[in-house]
Amino acid sequence: MPVRTYIEAIRETLREEMRRDASVIVLGEDVGKKGGVFLATDGLYDEFGEGRVIDTPLTESLIIGASIGVSVNGLRPVPEIQFADFIFPAFNQIVSEAARMRYRSNGTFSCPMTIRAPFGGGVHGALYHSQSVEAFFTHVPGLKVVVPSTPYDARGLLRSSIRDDDPVLFFEHKKLYRSVRGEVPDSDYSVPLGRANITRPGTQVTIVAYGLMAHYALEAAELVEADGISAEVIDVRTLRPLDTETLLDSVKKTGKAVIVYEDNRFGGYGAEIAALLAEEAFDYLDGPVTRVAGPEVPGVPYSHGLEDWFMVDPDRIAEAVRRLAAY
Amino acid sequence: MPVRTYIEAIRETLREEMRRDASVIVLGEDVGKKGGVFLATDGLYDEFGEGRVIDTPLTESLIIGASIGVSVNGLRPVPEIQFADFIFPAFNQIVSEAARMRYRSNGTFSCPMTIRAPFGGGVHGALYHSQSVEAFFTHVPGLKVVVPSTPYDARGLLRSSIRDDDPVLFFEHKKLYRSVRGEVPDSDYSVPLGRANITRPGTQVTIVAYGLMAHYALEAAELVEADGISAEVIDVRTLRPLDTETLLDSVKKTGKAVIVYEDNRFGGYGAEIAALLAEEAFDYLDGPVTRVAGPEVPGVPYSHGLEDWFMVDPDRIAEAVRRLAAY
């Protein structure tokens, strides 16, 4: 099977979907000739032309607002927000408009679109090029939120997202773009939205993570194996709608859960998972649902030392797993 | 002691703070001659003139962005967002700018401002005049988030907020404006930010709530008293920073917690409280941390029947308390 990087998987899937379906268009800042600042759309402009690969002005609200109109009038836009940090000017269009179009029109209008945005820290991007923004959107009914962590899932989930009839936020972790490779079949497979993935089976502690942290969780599971602890790792993959069944089944089995997210802890996405497990798996819990998350500062600082201080890493996860296993 | 409505308490506090401190200004849509669509700023224009009570254009990003500049240059703005539902155009200015000014400048700039916004449902305001938006802001380090539920707290917390040196989001529940009255001393008391309030002591179940739900929680506690259940009710009041101590102490005592919020459940503010209790009070819990919250739809629908379907009410809370008490 061909081996691809995470970003190659995304780029090729965009190309294939555009070939397959003439209604798919790409728009955003620098997505044309430059091919996107991370080259996720590289080559699309040459192949599909400026009619379907549109370099927009530097205006995020327009990118999403126009995508809403485009989707209402028969096309399937795949807007790119250059960095997830810059999605906020479009917040109103996403939350007030795209998310509610179907509900408020009683099912008569809809916005099939896939908003792609690179997110996450550990790339020396400082406060405004490192953010995790998923918690702002996972709370919103009407939206779907996807965070793939492998090239295989990136492709399979991007396919499902583009073909989905609802607005999807598709967050790609910047640090994974070139650092992760994996087998990606050439077939037209897709990974359904709403299904978590058990990436490592185990019996004593469940580690729940997504994005970069899904990798760190696996590394942490290796680390604690040396201590004789068997950890099960779940990559959430789709944050909304959440695959509660897979999570609950795992925690009912292990009795213990560590939830990992890169974002600051308070009110982050992991809070919902913790709340869910605490409520619905209470009888099975043999220890507190434990969160490992970022510190309560407004962003990832730039200086190397400060950034390292911010980022959750495999050691911190392993430490929490050990503590919980010993509970 | 004089009895005032919730909105009177707010209006008078604004007036007094403006009299006390010439650096306090008010700005927003219709805050001038009209006195605000809920009359929260009624009379201020006549007393302080258009220099300190500024009718802005219909542009929320400007209202907050300009308030940032105003606060940086020596004044204390109290911007009003006409309905919390319309705060999203200003999301970038609040989350990317106001919240981070102090941190990103390493403590050399700050934004003392109090953003007032009416929120909440049950007022027949439909999708765009009923929203609870707190969860989008409680997650953000650098912001403080306050939700008073009584006239006394409205006054005491508004004072503290205006005098605070950080950006505060001050959410006022619309349904409380005229329906709730209470004793409000004329003295210059204030209620400190960051302190929850035990509004009813009890022993068997802790009910945690805020805003309109803080009242419904009390009503629910009355309802279950008839069944011989003793419920302690905590009004969170300041959602960020959260008074974890009061919450933990209560739950360590009762062993059971019901968390109530009006917003849709998934990823709502109550998820953080549930996660916190599940993690830090695990050894004391005698039943699952239970959430009573709104349904997973993108907004409160207009039609009476649909709105009633949406809204959490005392009966639903009481039901959850009974279930948990019997656990």
Add this chain to the structure above:
Amino acid sequence: MATTAADARAAVGDAPAGDLAAKVGLTDQQLLDMYALIALTRAVDERMWILNRAGKVPFVISGQGHEGAQVGLAFELRKGHDWMVPFYRSVASVLTFGMTAREIMLAQFARSIDPSSGGRQMPGHYGAARHNILSTSSPVATQVLHAVGIALAAKIRGIDQVVMTSLGEGASNQGDFHEGLNFAGIHRLPVVTVVENNGYAISVPARLQTAVEDVADRAGGYAMPGVVVDGADVLACYRAGREAIRRARAGEGPTLIEAKVTRLTGHSSDDQQTKYRSAEELASGKDRDPLPRFRSQLRDAGVLDDEHESTIAAEIKAAVDDATDWAEAQPEPDPATAERHVYAGDPPDPSAGQPGAG
């Protein structure tokens, strides 16, 4: 009763046009249709307030004073082909573009088969998939971007659709307006943006809303024509709309039209406008009411006579009575359906093509 331009044209064929009609390139019948639309809208709107005072409709937001501009500007659109992206005052716009008095009333009563939202949104948030009228939300100016996107899709798909969108002069200061018009200008999109300038955003007068007297002055900054038109002059609006629609359809790009109108009512049923508008000002606003003005114009031109007038009035009364009674008699939305349509996959909405509402 013919309530729409296309119907009217089909019916009238090549009837001999009077002087006035000829001058604007219409038939007498079309002028009468326009008049009927304006009068119908006014009657529907007045009924809303009556229902509000009677406690039957908790909230009203109305277009009184804006109807002449709305009918004139939208008259040349192609129903079922073009798009309308309205705002909450667009009662006349959506009636001109195919909605019926019954459909408007379903929204007032928030009935289950209301095509706008099935009773989920407040009255005034019109929309109708079968008419290409986009669902309206409350946050102002967001729709400008939707209109631009619809126009972009039309261009990409090679369909000669024209999109008309409307908003108030207060809303035009929002960032979305700037971003939308800029994009429309760059790509010469077939979108007509109508600013209905009634001088107030709730209580805030235009001088505190907008740095310039005429919002249309901003059009040059977006490389499009900016047209100021007297919104009380229905035929001037018709001409401005027709030319903008023609340009858009011909691929000549977008137009910004500012119609100077007057708001004859409070902002909504929640507003007391006497608090911020003087009695004289309110009185002078009445002089700018498009309905009596258009009536006189048509009477002076011999297009409208007593007989027409009483026929139209009777038809309108019947239509409004029918719409009110019929809509009120429809069932309220069932809470069992409240969770539907958050995501795709729910059974189709009963109102989607409801023939009874037609």
Add this chain to the structure above:
Amino acid sequence: MATTAADARAAVGDAPAGDLAAKVGLTDQQLLDMYALIALTRAVDERMWILNRAGKVPFVISGQGHEGAQVGLAFELRKGHDWMVPFYRSVASVLTFGMTAREIMLAQFARSIDPSSGGRQMPGHYGAARHNILSTSSPVATQVLHAVGIALAAKIRGIDQVVMTSLGEGASNQGDFHEGLNFAGIHRLPVVTVVENNGYAISVPARLQTAVEDVADRAGGYAMPGVVVDGADVLACYRAGREAIRRARAGEGPTLIEAKVTRLTGHSSDDQQTKYRSAEELASGKDRDPLPRFRSQLRDAGVLDDEHESTIAAEIKAAVDDATDWAEAQPEPDPATAERHVYAGDPPDPSAGQPGAG
């Protein structure tokens, strides 16, 4: 070395002005100061790239090509009184307004006493409380509203402060630009908004960014003068800046200035501009470099001679070397401080008035 206008004026007093200087109302020494500022900025900027290639500074975003406009436009501001609300290319603006080469270099190296952010932000996000230079963020155009707010506070407080803010032509399409200029226009606020139009927003050419050729054309829509100025012509920029600052200070309201500049480097150290700009275009950009142009102008006018030039060059080299070595030698931020300054109440930042950085 005198790096700033006010210092220079104080030092030179009423020295006899040459023809060129007299024509623009400056002294020869002031012209030399301007030249020195431009040359210093260029030297600092080139050093950044060297440090980047040497692996010492992971990210560079620079103002090469913009320096002439920035120095000219800001030269008339009152340091320590007025406000500067910059963007990431504003190296020359902040140097003109009081920051030092050492302070710039502290930001490049992300050192703990960096006055901009204590090493928390990427290089290019300048700010300095003691100079009234507002902290810069990354999201573009947000600062326009901050500038407007600062100006509003100045007006309310009755202080004759002038606020200058800058952004790119790409950023000027953001909604915040529209909302900010509209408000400034309504209240005639003392704010000068400078759009530094370098023809690109990263890779997107101006024709796909902005519907019009000149962003300044939009000024009329905000009831303020819109001035287009050749950013390679330092003295034209000076005149435009002076007039706008004078107007603002006199209570005559805001001005929008568009300086046509050229971006001599890639967008940042992460960008490969050859992918989207042709070799010819890149070559022709060089002709619009303000530095050699201003140098020739001053030499032709007899203001700058070999001796001046070599003195200035030596001073600049020394200053840049000093700044680099000194800044590099400062300690990195201590992770133990990483949690500070989320809210009020933490101990004052060591860099707040750091004399060593002066």
